[in-house]
Amino acid sequence: MSDSHIILLQILDTKPVGDLNVATKVSVQLQLTAPDLKGRDRVVKRSEKDSLYAAIDVASVWLERALSAR
Structure with missing residues (x-):
């Protein structure tokens, strides 16, 4: 990866709304891409x-x- 940072999104919890599962708790992380870390x-x-x-x-x-x- 040539960019210095990435974003990681993780869906931690969902709830059903009609026929779909909707995310109700999402983790967001800004991370460095340095492979040595x-x-x-x-x-x-x-x-x-x-x-x-x-x-x-x-x-x-x-x-x-x-x-x-x-």
Whole structure:
């Protein structure tokens, strides 16, 4: 990977809404891509959001800021 940071989204909990399962708890992590770091040392920021859309909003801001800081 040529970028310095990535975003990891994990769906932690869902609830059924009609025929679909909707995310109700999503973990967001901003991580470094340096291969020499251990998994937990790569995490720069982390948060939990109550919807996938809120998680994507936060993730996009974090990633944009991290990549523009180069």
